[in-house]
Amino acid sequence: MAAPKYLTGDKAGIDEFLDRFEVFLFDCDGVLWSGDHLFPRIPETIDMLRKKGKQLVFVTNNSTKSRADYKKKFDKMGISAKEEEVFGSSYSAAIYISRILRLPAPKNKVFVLGETGVEQELQSENVPYIGGTDPSYRREVENSDYTSIADESALDPDVGIVLAGLDFHPSYLKYSLAMAYLRRGAKFLATNIDSTLPNAGSLFPGAGATTAPLILASGQEPLALGKPSQAMMDAIEGKFQFDRSKACMIGDRLNTDIQFGIEGKLGGTLCVLTGVSKKEEFLAEGVAVVPGAYVDQLGDLLR
Ligand SMILES: O=C(O)[C@H](O)[C@H](O)COP(=O)(O)O
Numbered sequence: 075m076a077a078p079k080y081l082t083g084d085k086a087g088i089d090e091f092l093d094r095f096e097v098f099l100f101d102c103d104g105v106l107w108s109g110d111h112l113f114p115r116i117p118e119t120i121d122m123l124r125k126k127g128k129q130l131v132f133v134t135n136n137s138t139k140s141r142a143d144y145k146k147k148f149d150k151m152g153i154s155a156k157e158e159e160v161f162g163s164s165y166s167a168a169i170y171i172s173r174i175l176r177l178p179a180p181k182n183k184v185f186v187l188g189e190t191g192v193e194q195e196l197q198s199e200n201v202p203y204i205g206g207t208d209p210s211y212r213r214e215v216e217n218s219d220y221t222s223i224a225d226e227s228a229l230d231p232d233v234g235i236v237l238a239g240l241d242f243h244p245s246y247l248k249y250s251l252a253m254a255y256l257r258r259g260a261k262f263l264a265t266n267i268d269s270t271l272p273n274a275g276s277l278f279p280g281a282g283a284t285t286a287p288l289i290l291a292s293g294q295e296p297l298a299l300g301k302p303s304q305a306m307m308d309a310i311e312g313k314f315q316f317d318r319s320k321a322c323m324i325g326d327r328l329n330t331d332i333q334f335g336i337e338g339k340l341g342g343t344l345c346v347l348t349g350v351s352k353k354e355e356f357l358a359e360g361v362a363v364v365p366g367a368y369v370d371q372l373g374d375l376l377r
């Protein structure tokens with residue numbers, strides 16, 4: 075495995091690197107920002123790539139926001155981006171359910187463990203759902219719940235899918251209902267299973283962490299539709315029509331972003347050290363996932 079090229083401060087190296095690619099797939103959390111903290115020179119770097127005529131796609135595993143929500147966040151942070159350029163794991167899951175899985179109605183209803191981003195994208199694909207941000211699920215479990223879940227009288231007969239994403243409001247009731255739906259044969263999907271979420275320069279429990287109790291209790295593993303899933307890469311290629319050899323994935327996490335680019339046979343991958351993965355993780359001998367190049371921060375591409 076070739077050693078990754080360190081580009082920070084390397085003017086000629088950066089020019090050569092940027093000239094190799096026509097398309098850049100951008101991760102968001104840990105690359106552009108850490109929660110509401112925008113990293114230095116991000117809007118200028120994005121503008122520089124646009125001026126060079128590069129095609130940009132924002133590929134995030136963060137399912138708590140929809141494409142429309144991301145457009146608002148980009149605007150708030152002064153980043154020039156279009157809603158159509160966003161491809162999140164919640165959208166990836168919604169189109170997988172509506173266009174690939176295509177369960178016959180009415181048994182195509184989804185029980186959601188997650189936030190509004192998942193709900194909005196299911197709505198955009200006319201996929202019925204329950205659960206999610208519905209406040210009636212954010213309550214203590216009562217004795218009657220055990221009986222009504224066990225005898226399935228509490229279950230919606232049309233639920234055929236359980237979809238789990240990053241959930242900031244997990245509850246024992248939601249886990250118990252989801253487990254009962256899986257026991258009854260519902261398909262188990264996840265937007266993503268990242269273990270941690272970068273925010274405020276630190277790390278917090280990620281989607282994988284909020285889904286883990288259901289995986290353990292049900293004894294089932296979900297099909298994850300976010301990075302590094304190649305179903306997501308195929309959908310992105312289908313939507314944005316680009317030559318993979320001329321595309322580069324930029325991310326902060328080895329086992330999602332960089333693996334996604336490598337398994338997707340993209341022309342290159344760039345790791346940014348402002349998020350989850352540290353350079354020691356890919357500079358060590360014999361590691362499986364190694365980026366083609368790396369920088370301390372994305373703004374280093376802007377000389
Ligand atoms: O837990 C999560 O969902 C992830 O940490 C978060 O979504 C990562 O987002 P990304 O870095 O792919 O933008």
Ligand SMILES: [Mg+2]
Binds near residue numbers: 326327
């Ligand atoms: Mg990230």
